[in-house]
Amino acid sequence: MDQILLQILNGLDKGGAYALIALGLTLIFGTLGVVNFAHGALFMLGAFCAVGLYQLLTLEMVSIDPNNMTPWGTPAEIRQPYIEAWFGEAGSTMLNFAVPLSILVAIPIMLVIGIVMERGLVKHFYRRPHAEQILVTFGLAIVLQEIIKVWFGANPIPIPAPEAVSGSADIGSWFGFAENAISYPWWRLVYLLFSVAVICAVFAFLQFTTFGMVVRAGMADRETVGLLGIDIDKRFTIMFGIAAVVAGLAGVMYTPILPPDYHMGMDFLVLSFVVVVVGGMGSLTGAVAAGFLLGILQSFASMTEIKSIFPGIDQIIIYLVAVAILLVRPRGLMGRKGVMEG
Amino acid sequence: MTTTDTLERPGTKTPEGAPFLIVRDIHAYYGESYIVQGVSFEVRKGEILALLGRNGAGKTSTLRSVARVGTPDLKQGEIWLEDAPVHKMKAHEAARHGIALVPEDRRIIAGLSVEENLDLAQIAPPIGWSKERIFELFPRLGERRRQEGVTLSGGEQQMLAVARALARDVKLFLLDEPYEGLAPVIVQEIERTLEQIKEIGLTTVIVEQNAIAALHLADRAIILDMGQVVFDGSAREVLDNPELREQYLAV
Amino acid sequence: MDFLDKDNLQNDLILIAIFAVAILTMPIWLEPFGASYPDLMQKFAIFGIFATGFNILFGLTGYLSFGHAAFLGVGSYTAVWSFKLLGMNPIPALIAAVIIAGVFALVIGFLSLRRTGIYFSILTLAFAQMCYNLAYSVLTPITNGETGLRVLRSDPRIFDGNGSDTGPLVASLFGIEMTGMAGFYFCAVVLILVSWLAIMIFRSPFGLMLKAVKTNQNRMGYTGLNTRPYALAAFVISGMYAGLAGALMCITDPLAGAERMQWTASGEVVLMTILGGAGTLMGPMLGAALIKYFENIFSAFNEQTLEHVFSFMPEGMRDATVSLAGLFVGEGWHLTLGLMFMIVVIFLPGGIIEGLRRLAKAVFGRKRPEQSHAARDDAAQTAR
Amino acid sequence: MGLLEVNDVNKAFGGLKALDHINLSVNEGSVHAIIGPNGAGKSTLLNCLIGRLVPDSGTVTFNGRSLVGVKPYEINQIGVSRVFQTPEIFGELTLLENVMIPALAHRDGTFRLDAWHRMDHEAEIRDRAEAGLADVGLAEKSDMVANSLSRGDKRRLELAMCLTQDPKLLLLDEPTAGMARHDTNRTIDLLKEISERRNQTMVVIEHDMHVVFSLAHYVTVMAQGGVIVEDKPENIKGNPKVQEAYLGGAHL
Amino acid sequence: APHLFVRRASAADYLNAPTGSTVTLGFNVPQTGPYADEGADELRAYQLAVEHLNGDGDGGMLNTMKPTALKGNGVLGKKVEFVTGDTQTKSDAARASAKRMIEKDGAVMITGGSSSGVAIAVQSLCQEAGVIFMAGLTHSNDTTGKDKRANGFRHFFNAYMSGAALAPVLEKAYGADRRAYHLTADYTWGWTQEESIKNSTENIGWETVETVRTPLGAGDFSQYITPVLNSGADVLILNHYGKDMVNSLTQAVQFGLKDKQANGKNFEIVVPLYSELMAQGAGEAVKGIFGSANWDWKLKNPGTEAFVKSFGQKYGQPPSQAAQTCYVQTLLYADACERAGTFNPCAVISELEGFEFDGLGNGPTLYRAADHQCFKKVLVVKGNENPTNQYDLLEIVEEVPVEQVMYDPSIFGGELGSCNPGV
Ligand SMILES: Nc1ncnc2c1ncn2[C@@H]1O[C@H](COP(=O)(O)OP(=O)(O)OP(=O)(O)O)[C@@H](O)[C@H]1O
Ligand SMILES: Nc1ncnc2c1ncn2[C@@H]1O[C@H](COP(=O)(O)OP(=O)(O)OP(=O)(O)O)[C@@H](O)[C@H]1O
Numbered sequence A: 001m002d003q004i005l006l007q008i009l010n011g012l013d014k015g016g017a018y019a020l021i022a023l024g025l026t027l028i029f030g031t032l033g034v035v036n037f038a039h040g041a042l043f044m045l046g047a048f049c050a051v052g053l054y055q056l057l058t059l060e061m062v063s064i065d066p067n068n069m070t071p072w073g074t075p076a077e078i079r080q081p082y083i084e085a086w087f088g089e090a091g092s093t094m095l096n097f098a099v100p101l102s103i104l105v106a107i108p109i110m111l112v113i114g115i116v117m118e119r120g121l122v123k124h125f126y127r128r129p130h131a132e133q134i135l136v137t138f139g140l141a142i143v144l145q146e147i148i149k150v151w152f153g154a155n156p157i158p159i160p161a162p163e164a165v166s167g168s169a170d171i172g173s174w175f176g177f178a179e180n181a182i183s184y185p186w187w188r189l190v191y192l193l194f195s196v197a198v199i200c201a202v203f204a205f206l207q208f209t210t211f212g213m214v215v216r217a218g219m220a221d222r223e224t225v226g227l228l229g230i231d232i233d234k235r236f237t238i239m240f241g242i243a244a245v246v247a248g249l250a251g252v253m254y255t256p257i258l259p260p261d262y263h264m265g266m267d268f269l270v271l272s273f274v275v276v277v278v279g280g281m282g283s284l285t286g287a288v289a290a291g292f293l294l295g296i297l298q299s300f301a302s303m304t305e306i307k308s309i310f311p312g313i314d315q316i317i318i319y320l321v322a323v324a325i326l327l328v329r330p331r332g333l334m335g336r337k338g339v340m341e342g
Numbered sequence B: 001m002t003t004t005d006t007l008e009r010p011g012t013k014t015p016e017g018a019p020f021l022i023v024r025d026i027h028a029y030y031g032e033s034y035i036v037q038g039v040s041f042e043v044r045k046g047e048i049l050a051l052l053g054r055n056g057a058g059k060t061s062t063l064r065s066v067a068r069v070g071t072p073d074l075k076q077g078e079i080w081l082e083d084a085p086v087h088k089m090k091a092h093e094a095a096r097h098g099i100a101l102v103p104e105d106r107r108i109i110a111g112l113s114v115e116e117n118l119d120l121a122q123i124a125p126p127i128g129w130s131k132e133r134i135f136e137l138f139p140r141l142g143e144r145r146r147q148e149g150v151t152l153s154g155g156e157q158q159m160l161a162v163a164r165a166l167a168r169d170v171k172l173f174l175l176d177e178p179y180e181g182l183a184p185v186i187v188q189e190i191e192r193t194l195e196q197i198k199e200i201g202l203t204t205v206i207v208e209q210n211a212i213a214a215l216h217l218a219d220r221a222i223i224l225d226m227g228q229v230v231f232d233g234s235a236r237e238v239l240d241n242p243e244l245r246e247q248y249l250a251v
Numbered sequence C: 001m002d003f004l005d006k007d008n009l010q011n012d013l014i015l016i017a018i019f020a021v022a023i024l025t026m027p028i029w030l031e032p033f034g035a036s037y038p039d040l041m042q043k044f045a046i047f048g049i050f051a052t053g054f055n056i057l058f059g060l061t062g063y064l065s066f067g068h069a070a071f072l073g074v075g076s077y078t079a080v081w082s083f084k085l086l087g088m089n090p091i092p093a094l095i096a097a098v099i100i101a102g103v104f105a106l107v108i109g110f111l112s113l114r115r116t117g118i119y120f121s122i123l124t125l126a127f128a129q130m131c132y133n134l135a136y137s138v139l140t141p142i143t144n145g146e147t148g149l150r151v152l153r154s155d156p157r158i159f160d161g162n163g164s165d166t167g168p169l170v171a172s173l174f175g176i177e178m179t180g181m182a183g184f185y186f187c188a189v190v191l192i193l194v195s196w197l198a199i200m201i202f203r204s205p206f207g208l209m210l211k212a213v214k215t216n217q218n219r220m221g222y223t224g225l226n227t228r229p230y231a232l233a234a235f236v237i238s239g240m241y242a243g244l245a246g247a248l249m250c251i252t253d254p255l256a257g258a259e260r261m262q263w264t265a266s267g268e269v270v271l272m273t274i275l276g277g278a279g280t281l282m283g284p285m286l287g288a289a290l291i292k293y294f295e296n297i298f299s300a301f302n303e304q305t306l307e308h309v310f311s312f313m314p315e316g317m318r319d320a321t322v323s324l325a326g327l328f329v330g331e332g333w334h335l336t337l338g339l340m341f342m343i344v345v346i347f348l349p350g351g352i353i354e355g356l357r358r359l360a361k362a363v364f365g366r367k368r369p370e371q372s373h374a375a376r377d378d379a380a381q382t383a384r
Numbered sequence D: 001m002g003l004l005e006v007n008d009v010n011k012a013f014g015g016l017k018a019l020d021h022i023n024l025s026v027n028e029g030s031v032h033a034i035i036g037p038n039g040a041g042k043s044t045l046l047n048c049l050i051g052r053l054v055p056d057s058g059t060v061t062f063n064g065r066s067l068v069g070v071k072p073y074e075i076n077q078i079g080v081s082r083v084f085q086t087p088e089i090f091g092e093l094t095l096l097e098n099v100m101i102p103a104l105a106h107r108d109g110t111f112r113l114d115a116w117h118r119m120d121h122e123a124e125i126r127d128r129a130e131a132g133l134a135d136v137g138l139a140e141k142s143d144m145v146a147n148s149l150s151r152g153d154k155r156r157l158e159l160a161m162c163l164t165q166d167p168k169l170l171l172l173d174e175p176t177a178g179m180a181r182h183d184t185n186r187t188i189d190l191l192k193e194i195s196e197r198r199n200q201t202m203v204v205i206e207h208d209m210h211v212v213f214s215l216a217h218y219v220t221v222m223a224q225g226g227v228i229v230e231d232k233p234e235n236i237k238g239n240p241k242v243q244e245a246y247l248g249g250a251h252l
Numbered sequence E: 001a002p003h004l005f006v007r008r009a010s011a012a013d014y015l016n017a018p019t020g021s022t023v024t025l026g027f028n029v030p031q032t033g034p035y036a037d038e039g040a041d042e043l044r045a046y047q048l049a050v051e052h053l054n055g056d057g058d059g060g061m062l063n064t065m066k067p068t069a070l071k072g073n074g075v076l077g078k079k080v081e082f083v084t085g086d087t088q089t090k091s092d093a094a095r096a097s098a099k100r101m102i103e104k105d106g107a108v109m110i111t112g113g114s115s116s117g118v119a120i121a122v123q124s125l126c127q128e129a130g131v132i133f134m135a136g137l138t139h140s141n142d143t144t145g146k147d148k149r150a151n152g153f154r155h156f157f158n159a160y161m162s163g164a165a166l167a168p169v170l171e172k173a174y175g176a177d178r179r180a181y182h183l184t185a186d187y188t189w190g191w192t193q194e195e196s197i198k199n200s201t202e203n204i205g206w207e208t209v210e211t212v213r214t215p216l217g218a219g220d221f222s223q224y225i226t227p228v229l230n231s232g233a234d235v236l237i238l239n240h241y242g243k244d245m246v247n248s249l250t251q252a253v254q255f256g257l258k259d260k261q262a263n264g265k266n267f268e269i270v271v272p273l274y275s276e277l278m279a280q281g282a283g284e285a286v287k288g289i290f291g292s293a294n295w296d297w298k299l300k301n302p303g304t305e306a307f308v309k310s311f312g313q314k315y316g317q318p319p320s321q322a323a324q325t326c327y328v329q330t331l332l333y334a335d336a337c338e339r340a341g342t343f344n345p346c347a348v349i350s351e352l353e354g355f356e357f358d359g360l361g362n363g364p365t366l367y368r369a370a371d372h373q374c375f376k377k378v379l380v381v382k383g384n385e386n387p388t389n390q391y392d393l394l395e396i397v398e399e400v401p402v403e404q405v406m407y408d409p410s411i412f413g414g415e416l417g418s419c420n421p422g423v
């Protein structure tokens, strides 16, 4: 019983992550119609905003230690983070909250990245064939990745969550289960809440303003929307900026769960495409629903009981479900007609 | 048969009022095909100009150039609306200056309901007729306000396209075959609307295959052939000149 | 309507003849590029076949499959199994691989083609990823998992397994080992044959129907044509090309690994095709060659080789140049690849072939008197 | 019994009755016009004939065979061809290719894997296609890409595509809309000639009364999903119901 | 082109016999993908080795190796040159790269790799082609077990040795009454390691509760970790490597496994195969966690000290175990050539087979003739609780003597075959 509850919780959490990662993609891909293979790279850049800030905060004052030598015969160094040297206690607190602080840093950075990317590159590709969009965004993704690799190396870089939420929560005891029967890492709960909050914010923005409708209209027919006096380019740029921020935030918050490396974007790329398409092109609700659905199913498919009946099911469950859904429902869970069907 | 030298400023012929729209020697291309080959004309405020010619003459291309839509690409020439240099604008800027184009293929936006199609027209200023007023003129649209625009019948779509232009506060109305596919009763209705519009003093350029109907409405007419102006004069002149009608309009 | 010109067949024959000569003389003219060693030339030919086949589906019908690597993998495994069971003759391996890959393509295509656009792409992707994941783990008894399936001395090899068995375990056709240059010529001949087939398809009524599938499926239906079998036939044909390519990989090097089926491998052929020019006859092959060249030659540069290259410079400048250039080669070759992708799409929309066409136009002016048939056809394709 | 029999067909979109107990009979060799106000259900009716829509109830028989639930390509193969209100053409192909495709479909059926044939050996198909283009006056544009045609020309292209198929029944949804008068007249002549020479059965939807009265042997007037009158053209003109619902004071 | 044939047909009795004043070695490492950093460190070591062989630099382990025939004037009087390539950690790419080195660049020996799949694939390629393969990082039992080849050699240890070395230490630390839960990367290497560790822990009396296979590159392992919580296990064994291990370990710690109590004992995590880079990637999470290693830069012996010194001075950081094994493999190969007096693979193989040496950082070592596997001490290490500097991530717990990790070469099956000189 607790096992099942735990898997449900875990599935929800995974689903939250999938939904959040797919959300940024669905804004660009499902809404603007650009097959954005650089989405993973945006996610990765977000994570590296956190890495960058963390490294900035842990920048160390290096002084030569006269009493010690390294084993290879050069003088040893004494290192102390500037931030602690300068701010003492307050400095350590900042360091502790590096990840949440990164959110503040990542929002403007990702916004600028998104806008620059749209203005400088993607803008010219709205009317080009999807194939060319794939090639150019994939090229961009590789370039971004390699730049990060040159700068930060290829090895994962761990970023701790704030201490207060680094342990795990004894959720079971809240609901009257035995002690420690159901415990779950705090940070993952935070991530789940964060996903829900961001998803709601994006929904609110697109549903309660005409922005969403205009962008949808612009995607269907830019020319006509222009004839109605609307500067659709500007809106597309904003949309792209928002999507980049969403992707970036998903990345920032993911760092304590998965130590980021330059390649992490590619690993999530396929998954996020699958989630968006299973959800249905052009539907935010669909993407979110698909994210949660796939997360929960994946969680269950990994249970030993199920794996012993269908060996290997956990490895293919996402694709299997994707196939099943797409064969039964022509446009995924709730896709809109005519979006990327041709 | 009168053919006007395209270089001559037609505006000088009719002295009353300064020209409202000046199109001066515009050249436009689709990629490498040279389609609009030096078209010039002027329209005075409150006037209705009929733009006539055979299929492929370049009527649509001319209208699209004036509305500053991306294709065809206007490579040379000037377009002035009052004192505004329209040729330097993008489509949405031109629209904000009061130019409205009702495109020939209607361009109802997929995925949006009838009402949303109208809402869309009322996002950017200047805003024109209210939705209520529009639905009064076109009750059929009112009945179908929640239906997806593209599932309307052909004629209903045409109504929506006209309605969408009216929803904006327009100075210059560019109509590309507004009667196409409409039943005679509706044609009459739109004709009446256009007459009303004319009374308000709205300046209009209308492209229409049904030359007779257009000429009855219009003050002046231009005939295009092979991307060039071959006639520019009053609507009466065309109606009275069977030779001209025969040669360029085959009526 | 260029393909209706009277002398058309003749034009095509000239085209394929030139092509054949170009391919067969590769060892000579690739020498200055450092690409004239057998393995790389084999890869050019093999991936040329793969991309050409992919183009029959994507370039003509517009269906963007993101799972074609699965058929390549299936072809590879089939070929190795044919070696293991039947013997090291490449011919049965080729035939079996094409058939089995065709069967897979038939099943996957039948299901995936129920959808269009991105939904189709994701379906193919999902099928291929399932194949990959299963091949990597659960199906290890058949695929030998991560290590890859190889021919072992203990395998039955009905037709040549008996007797003293000390020679290397490589495919051999009538005693000619299919490694090295012999392997390359074998691949080259197959490439020329299937390129001819591709030209035939492009020029056939069937090919025209495939183009029609791309532009307007509704109209096809109202014109009395059933689009599904056309799309499915294209899918199966291109799957067979992939299977063929997979088999050739094993013929020149008898090992089949699961990573051949991963999505990145499917993505690679997509990139090759678009890079060269989707829908053009020769573009995909060019794209394939370019990517393989980068992968094999650019990744091999290191500081030492760079210093050789820039040895004419004064020391300080050389060091700076070497460390700058070092960013783009060796471990940085991906960076160059990414930049190349971007530059090609940005400046040569429609791919390299289209770029060449424009270049030719700029150089020879508007009116090119006698243009080769392929160039014209390619131009017509990319202009769309 | 007519070549085409539509019997008590109904079709609703949500609450909207687009077709309301429609009956229609088209005799072999006749030109049957359908007119009616916008939104009357004319196009919807054609959609039910070609398999794009399936009627909610009622029967449609063509040449004694039911068309309900039959796939569009099969319906076309048994001889029903349609020109659409918004042109459906192969936009990225040249005009000649556009017309050769129906010619091939007519000859080869719904599917044929003739990958080893060569188009340049298909002289007969090509001649046929060129003749088709010439019929509608597009011969000299045969190498253009269809998307770059003006609107009126797209119409004519589509007509050419349908004519090359030699259909038993030709459905025309506003074939002359957007055509210059001159070409409208040519199209009328062409259709008339075809109707007489081949004894071609046609159903024409038109708002241009000139076209209707020049061509039609029978006219069905629809309004609000139903048939209000069916008669010879001469009788339609004066019918008060038709006047009110449709013609207004239009100059005929 | 013509020279291709010429080279093949040259008078020498083995493939790629160096004709000029230089000899070319092929360094085939992952330069892209998740193991790129590891590959970069391997490449550093190779370059250092070449430098030392050619008599540049301080000579490194050339000075400590015993016995040695190396003179610091290249190999057999020929200057050592090298070519590099990217394996991408994929068998196909690795083989393509190795083929380029053999066919185009004329390499007489290929070395490198960062995965057993790649190592086995390249090893069999070298066997067919007729050059020597000196494996880099590869830990699967298969490399010198069922997939062993006459032309291939491995200095690195394997999963069996990891198990044999770890078990007694684990017994000492955690007792004999433990219930273990395995999470295993679902591919060949993972399976062999799981099997080896399972066998050796069961030998000391542990019980195996469950062995669960996880897909390669899963990223998020939470759905595999949650079932561990209430499974009745009190030890989690992570048969993962690289990024997978970094992620699974980090996440296991986040799920509170390290602080958990089970069966009245502290819950423990074990990572049988450790590396410095993984420890770096996992950060805090590695503290106090046991594992095994082939070598560590903090070892106290002359070879290690010499190597760390020259590596550290050149690159400003200590070498990883990947670097060490690659460096050593290069020296061993060069030494064997020197002793054989030729680069002919068959002669080199017979020099390497049964070769006993010392001074290369691992203490006395034997290249066993039966399976071309090196036998030497194995280190049991533990994540350092109080690192004094950024490189001080692992702490050596025990140097397990070679006898304890020795096994009978026949237990893994396989067939060496005969040497192939390539002509
Ligand atoms: N997108 C395009 N690309 C290339 N040529 C085009 C394009 N659109 C139109 N043309 C060509 O430009 C010429 C003028 O077209 P335009 O649409 O302006 O004619 P029109 O007078 O409006 O005709 P119609 O009465 O048929 O609508 C035609 O010859 C047409 O073929
Ligand atoms: N898919 C649909 N969904 C909802 N309503 C539809 C759909 N298709 C058609 N309609 C409605 O059905 C009615 C009949 O449409 P139809 O297209 O048949 O009209 P029509 O007689 O062809 O008119 P027109 O002369 O304007 O083309 C219209 O009111 C239209 O809005």
Ligand SMILES: CC(C)C[C@H](N)C(=O)O
Pocket (backbone or CB within 6 Å): E114, E115, E116, E117, E137, E138, E139, E140, E189, E241, E273
């Ligand atoms: C790099 C190795 C030590 C581990 C690796 N995963 C292998 O397969 O062997």
Ligand SMILES: [Mg+2]
Pocket (backbone or CB within 6 Å): B059, B060, B061, B104, B176, D150, D151
């Ligand atoms: Mg027009």
Ligand SMILES: [Mg+2]
Pocket (backbone or CB within 6 Å): B153, B154, B155, D042, D043, D044, D085, D173
């Ligand atoms: Mg209609």
